Amino acid sequence: MINISFPDGAVRQYENGTTALGIAKSISEGLAKKVLAAKVNGEVWDATRPINQDAALQLLTWTDTEGQSTFWHSSAHLMAEAVEALFPGVKFWVGPAIDKGFYYDMDLGDRKMTEEDLRELEKRMNDLAKQANPYNRREITKSDALQYFNDKGDQYKIDLLQNLEDGSITFYSQGGFTDLCRGPHIPNTGFIKAIRLTGIAGAYWKGDEKNKMLTRVYGITFPNQKELDEYLVMLEEAKKRDHRKLGKELGIYTMNDDIGQGLILWMPNGTVIIEELEKLAKETEQAAGYKRVVTPHIAKENLYLTSGHLPYYADSMYPPMELEGEKYYLKAMNCPHHHKIFDAEPKSYRDLPYRIAEYGTCYRYEQSGELFGLMRVRCLHMNDAHIYCSKEQFKQEFQAVNDMYLKYFKIFGIEKYVMRLSLHDPEKLGQKYINEPVLWKETEELVRNVLIETGVPFVEVKGEGAFYGPKIDVQIWSAIGREFTLATNQVDFAQPRSFGLSFTNKENEAEIPLVIHRAPLGTHERFIGFLLEHYAGKFPVWLAPLQxxxxxxxxxxxxxxxxxxxxxxxxxxxxxxxxxxxxxxxxxxxxxxxxxxxxxxxxxxxxxxxxxxxxxxxxxxxxxxxxxxxxxxxxxxxxxxx
Missing domain, CATH: 3.40.50.800 (Anticodon-binding domain)
Structure with a gap:
């Protein structure tokens, strides 16, 4: 027998080899019909996968993010089965779930996929879904997997296999389709009741424009027709509210190839909105005790080596400029500059908390394929600030920042939001994260306690913290229910040490401050993009370019x-x-x-x-x-x- 622990603290015994679906059936048949996957000891599994040891179990349904992700990834496999039937010889690259739905990248050879093909694929997918074919997981050796795809002449899957270790490779099959996949998947195709393939696009293999252009097919599925109908209505409304369309029609911003990709030119109307947002931020921050600063757009290499950004963040920075034997980088973040301002004059506990703010211009080299209107750009203007405080002051300061977010939400009519507490991954200390396990645990607990005590809605996500400490990513929803990442609120225990920052405490001893990085209005680019869609271009009077x-x-x-x-x-x-x-x-x-x-x-x-x-x-x-x-x-x- 094995012990299964449930989220409510209950512990029950089951036969060795039982499955999450079997456990759900032992509770109620109604629950079993809703279970899409399961979280076993924190890892998402197939609901039909045997459990052979004591485990903490969470049953995942459509209301869980991981449940929806599993549903959509399984739908990508269902679509691939339909594509194989209509396009014999097709070869597949990857087919992940995304925020809303899924896509699959594929090589159709010389053939082209049309809108008519999408409708035919939908019909085929519906027929296959009704067969309720199970998704079967099979562990396979690397040599057998290579042989399988060699026989098919599939260079894409062979390429994927090169980086996989023997003993960690799995195939999934449903109906007549088999694919290399780590899973997990829903129990069977019958859970998929409503299907819409939403678009066709081109995508370079591995995102590299030197490689072959593949066909990317997007889709979305639901467990019932009603939710699909509601989504399609929202999608039509979203098209009308697309910030790229409205930005052009209302003269907010433009872009030009001679300037460069991802570099925004703000038109007079957009500049008015920027100035009003800055005015709001300056008023709010002045009332909260912030002092304003201005820093350069470039700095020497050593600054970013000291901060740790070059070792951890170099891929997102523009390449250096060499002048007089020195390397200079375009500023990708404001914090190292602000640390130098803090360090310019001696500080005592009487000077803390020390709050400095700047609408700083930063440059980040986002990949060409990831650029998207105002949402993903290469030059951004950030509502940035840094708070230097003692551990005793941390709770009050962090709470004050959260209160500032809530004030802004009220002003802009943002009713739905959640704080996403992003934590480190202990297995990646020294690689993706500063190797300070004790400090990670301590600061994560500090942030978690503030969120709990203040009653702010939040979720925890492992492996998405900043390299120097835990952070909160603020997720907001527009008036039509579209989700956006607005801003961030971060705790930094690493950079103050790297820069040798200190203040004299009450015992007349040098003490290292904690640093809070915060940007409640995010960047002009992303926030104005959100507001265009949120208001459908109908700005409130105070923010409207022409009133x-x-x-x-x-x-x-x-x-x-x-x-x-x-x-x-x-x-x-x-x-x-x-x-x-x-x-x-x-x-x-x-x-x-x-x-x-x-x-x-x-x-x-x-x-x-x-x-x-x-x-x-x-x-x-x-x-x-x-x-x-x-x-x-x-x-x-x-x-x-x-």
């Missing part, structure tokens, strides 16, 4: 329009006049498309009564108002960031 547009009915009222414009500009409102020779209906429609919050129609009646007829974006005509009353109302709305 009001005056629409004179004819040239007769141009002088009155100018008078209204002067009143609004004196009050600090961003306003312009539409003086085109167009009918008022067209002016209104065009201004709606520009997503300007307020339209002020002026004609004979408005001029006579010293009023404006007010139209609100998305609401239409809200009636005539006295100019002074409208000015007071819009100024109050702007100042309070409603």
């Amino acid at each position: 009001a547009r005056i629409l004179p009915i004819s040239d007769k009222f141009q002088a009155y329009a100018l008078e209204v414009e002067k009143r609004l500009k004196r009050a600090g409102v961003r306003v312009e006049i539409d003086d085109r020779q167009e009918k008022i209906g067209k002016k209104i429609r065009d201004t709606e498309l520009m997503k300007v919050p307020y339209m002020l129609v002026v004609g004979e009646k408005e001029m006579t009564e010293n009023k404006v007829s007010v139209r609100r974006q998305g609401q239409g005509d809200i009636g005539a108002q006295d100019i002074s009353a409208f000015v007071d109302a819009i100024v109050e709305e702007i100042e309070n960031r409603k």
